[in-house]
Amino acid sequence: MAKRKPTIHEVAHLAKVGIGTVSRVLNNHPSVRPETRNRVLTAMANLGYSPNPHARRVAGGKSYTVSLVLPVASTEFYSRLLEGIEHILAEERYEIALFPILSPSRLERYLESRSLAYQTDGLLVSSQGLAHLLPNQKFPTERPVVLVDAYSPRYDSAFMDNRLGGQMAALHLAQFPGAMFAIQVQEELDEVLKNTVGQERIEGFREGLKKAGKSLPSSHVFVSRFSAEGGRLALQHFLRLSKPPFNIFAGADLLALGVLEEAERQGLKIGEEVRLLGFDGHPWTAAKGLSTLAQPIEEMGAEAARMLLERIRGYKGSPRARRFEPTLVVRSSTQTRSVYAD
Amino acid sequence: MAKRKPTIHEVAHLAKVGIGTVSRVLNNHPSVRPETRNRVLTAMANLGYSPNPHARRVAGGKSYTVSLVLPVASTEFYSRLLEGIEHILAEERYEIALFPILSPSRLERYLESRSLAYQTDGLLVSSQGLAHLLPNQKFPTERPVVLVDAYSPRYDSAFMDNRLGGQMAALHLAQFPGAMFAIQVQEELDEVLKNTVGQERIEGFREGLKKAGKSLPSSHVFVSRFSAEGGRLALQHFLRLSKPPFNIFAGADLLALGVLEEAERQGLKIGEEVRLLGFDGHPWTAAKGLSTLAQPIEEMGAEAARMLLERIRGYKGSPRARRFEPTLVVRSSTQTRSVYAD
């Protein structure tokens, strides 16, 4: 009834090769003739074979698993990041052991107990302030560490140029009449996790505006948690301060969403009375006609994964920094003539 | 230099027993004399031995891994839940493969790809509406499934009696003069994830109040996302409606925290003008003097883990439901005489 999963032996038999050859095909070893490789691949397909990762690990003496440490927050951002990382890792049949930072204070103990069990080959750490914890001897730091969406000169890092993003936002919004406003994300999970991303974006925005000869009074910056609600509150706040037209740079798409909602409630015309620019480039922004700075999140994750794999495989060079740039996507929320919207 | 991890053989040698015996000690097999077991345990300790989980898996033909599906939200709640689950699982040297519901729409594909790799022995699912997805054939459902913090007649479940909690809140608050208010949590990750917890608590509260001869007009219920901010908004809203003294039942400690903050800003006296009762019983409530309904979250997680292990080991009985009850913890926020606070 419950027929056992096929093993490498069955595949070898069917393809009329030795088990060694099958293994070599599995591991993309170069010294297999294309013709042989195809025979093996066909046999695997026919049998519905998939290799047993545990056997692989015990035989290979490696874990083929990477620890991913991130402040999972049921967020589009991490969802996409994970996707990019997973994509690369899956290609090499590596697995991910997820270490959500449920609470920074518990992280260390948690990592210790669990990563011991997993004995992972490397760490992928995605957290603004968390990098400081890493040099700490308590971490399994003999293994390679790569930072995602965070920068440190001590490690390989793949990160977004948020300041540049802010500048791009400024350049774009400066062309419109009306005052400038900004909403800054400031999420504080705990003292440890200082989120500097929001800050960088606003700083860039301010710099960009200065170049364009405009200014951003600090009263025009609303600091908010990461939620649509925050966007609504921000707009309410701005309306108390002054009158449209507004040019608002929201530090995250989700905040922009809140602004959109509130603007509708207030009967303000998006693209005219309220020009709005988000940050993230999440898929749903297209449907909402929200202009945004699209972040190549998946690529960033993928690149980090690649760097980690290289380290795992023995690469010894000095820390590499891969900087990613957002792309301006203009939609109706920053265009009066809706003809141009996509 | 990099001296290899000791294996079962070294332990066997040092303890002057066979490797079989060492394995039996590892697996708590009954047929080992206490004296022998001690010798083995001592040897393991001396060598700093810890078993290789991968080898165990390939030899045993099981994965000794449990999938944990939950909407990780960097929340004290999940942190504690995980702790309870992990505690039990670690005892039996089972591991956890974490499947955060980063986005319900992506969950299925994600689970499919990753759980295939992990080939886990069972599923622990913690999500209010997610249970509906499970009977779906796409899920690895031949394996046992246990629900945590959710109930379904189809599966073993460990869940909190939120309605009872609401009633307890009512009983407690009804003794005080002043109008009743409530803040209901309503988090919507996606259409799929309908959070009914908040609703149940408020329903229980309303029922309890009715029994006590008090009422809760629906205008006195503020629906909020799960954030401290929500609590602040709620109190502002209540102040617009009426005048203190207020008796507020916050559907979650975090909301209560917001109320506390806002009350301070408004100069309202907690415990007199504003009586406040939270829900969750998180550690920090003690420091804040916040009365709360403490949930035995860890125990709930632990129980779920136990049930799952039993299923994995072959238990075939019909679905079991383990109901957990919150405990009322009275502190200064619902006591005028602060002498009684802890």
Next chain:
DNA sequence: TTGTGGTTTGGAAGCGCTTTCTTTATGAAT
């Protein structure tokens, strides 16, 4: 043809454990 060096391939050994089978010790009953 024979030889040479490189490329492909088969298969055995081994990774660290579980489990079964067997042997040996234990001890209660005769």
Next chain:
DNA sequence: ATTCATAAAGAAAGCGCTTCCAAACCACAA
């Protein structure tokens, strides 16, 4: 003391894979 059932322990046979080594094969030059 002897027997027999039972408990405890050892040894060996895998689990499904990687890797190493040696054998087979190949193309081309001498």
